Amino acid sequence: MLHRELYEDVATRSRADSRAWRPIPEGSPESPYGVKASSDTLACFSVVELESQELAGEALLWNIDAHNRNAHLGISLRPSFRGRGLGRDVVQLLCHYGFVVRGLQRLQVETLADNTAMIAAATGAGFTVEGTLRSAAWVYGTFADEVVLGLLAREWRRDESSDSGRTLRRPGD
Numbered sequence: 001m002l003h004r005e006l007y008e009d010v011a012t013r014s015r016a017d018s019r020a021w022r023p024i025p026e027g028s029p030e031s032p033y034g035v036k037a038s039s040d041t042l043a044c045f046s047v048v049e050l051e052s053q054e055l056a057g058e059a060l061l062w063n064i065d066a067h068n069r070n071a072h073l074g075i076s077l078r079p080s081f082r083g084r085g086l087g088r089d090v091v092q093l094l095c096h097y098g099f100v101v102r103g104l105q106r107l108q109v110e111t112l113a114d115n116t117a118m119i120a121a122a123t124g125a126g127f128t129v130e131g132t133l134r135s136a137a138w139v140y141g142t143f144a145d146e147v148v149l150g151l152l153a154r155e156w157r158r159d160e161s162s163d164s165g166r167t168l169r170r171p172g173d
Contacts, residue, residue, distance in 0.1 A: 002033040002058055005078045014140040015112055016076055033058065040066060043097065047077065047090055056081040059090045061098055061107070070106035071098055075118070087121030092158070095125055099153045106152050112137060113145035127151040 003026045006013065010021050017032075024030050036044065041064045047056040057077035064071040075090045098104045109127060111118040123129070127149040135143035 001055060002076075002078070003027075003031050006033070006057070006076050009079075011140055015115070016074075018137060020138075040064065043102075045094075045097075047075070047081075047086065049081070049086070054081075056086055057090075059094055061094060061102070064102070064104070068106075069104045070108065071102075071104055073098070073107050073109050073122075075121070082117070087117055088124040091121045091125040091127075095151065095156050096158065099156055104153065106150060108151075109149040110146050111149070112139065113147050115147075119147060119149070122149045122151075125151070126156055128155075 003024075006016075008026075014021050024032075028034070036042070041062070043061045043064065045059045047059050048054065049056050055078070057075065059073075059075045061071040061073055073091065073094050075087060075094070077086060077090075095107060098107050107127075109118065109122045110133075111122075113132060119129070128151065130148045130150045133146040133148065136146045137144045
């Protein structure tokens with residue numbers, strides 16, 4: 001379902017991933033949504049809406065650097081779950097996982113400057129806009145600016161209300 005709705009939508013996937021889109025068959029081991037072996041540098045989760053038990057999307061910490069104790073954060077929601085306010089909840093849960101479970105000291109988000117939903121989700125969870133990388137991303141035939149946001153463990157404020165009806169699950173759970 002995620003491969004079909006998130007990966008095969010070339011225009012949307014091109015905005016969400018800095019790597020060039022290429023055709024990958026659904027079910028292929030190369031699919032970004034296949035269950036992967038455990039990794040110290042990547043933590044992938046399925047986003048599930050608890051009330052409906054529906055798969056809403058994916059969330060991940062990637063490029064986890066255990067020495068410097070930092071990681072990058074990303075989320076991707078199925079089209080039918082966008083605009084419902086899940087983004088901020090998912091960002092909060094990833095912060096909890098990164099700071100409390102993994103003991104990281106910094107999380108970072110890079111997103112396209114026009115991705116107002118991700119910028120709002122990140123700033124709502126306490127991230128600070130640290131800068132804009134001008135024309136840093138090649139997106140579906142044009143260059144686009146990227147915004148870099150960061151959050152330190154000491155700045156993070158856990159929002160107890162954010163765990164209202166949604167959860168993260170390891171793929172396969």
